[in-house]
Amino acid sequence: MTDAIQKADRAASWLDRKREEHGDRALPYRVLWIIAAVIVTAAGIAMIVLPGPALILIPVGLAMLSFEFAWAARAARGSLHGAAAVEEFAERKVPDRRLRLAAGALALAAVATFGLILVF
Numbered sequence: 001m002t003d004a005i006q007k008a009d010r011a012a013s014w015l016d017r018k019r020e021e022h023g024d025r026a027l028p029y030r031v032l033w034i035i036a037a038v039i040v041t042a043a044g045i046a047m048i049v050l051p052g053p054a055l056i057l058i059p060v061g062l063a064m065l066s067f068e069f070a071w072a073a074r075a076a077r078g079s080l081h082g083a084a085a086v087e088e089f090a091e092r093k094v095p096d097r098r099l100r101l102a103a104g105a106l107a108l109a110a111v112a113t114f115g116l117i118l119v120f
Contacts, residue, residue, distance in 0.1 A: 008084040012077050015063060022067040030068065037064030059083075 022030070041061025047054035059079045065072035 002084075002088055005081070005084045005088075008080040011080050015066060015073070015076060019067050019073065033064065034068055037061050037068075040064060 022033070025033075038061070040057055041064075043052070044054050044057030044059075044061055046052075047057060059076065062072050062076045062079060066076040
């Protein structure tokens with residue numbers, strides 16, 4: 001088992017533990033949690049076409065929704081394993097970690113610049 005898959009499994013286990021703890025919360029808290037999760041997920045979906053970190057917000061929203069809904073838990077687990085597969089692919093194609101970090105920083109700078117251009 002690779003390091004990326006192990007990290008994905010640890011994250012999935014953490015989500016499972018948090019889901020169990022969340023079940024003990026009061027109903028008003030859980031309703032507000034669902035509303036917040038839907039807002040985060042909707043913002044992430046909107047950011048697919050608008051500037052913003054869609055690839056971060058959508059999985060975070062799914063993880064939040066997974067505390068209440070089984071379908072979201074399956075989607076969150078699938079996205080964790082998909083991210084692990086992408087990480088393994090990037091490690092095979094670009095073995096130098098510094099190059100991957102530089103490429104990520106450049107991509108982030110490009111997205112931020114594009115967002116600033118659209119705002120102003």
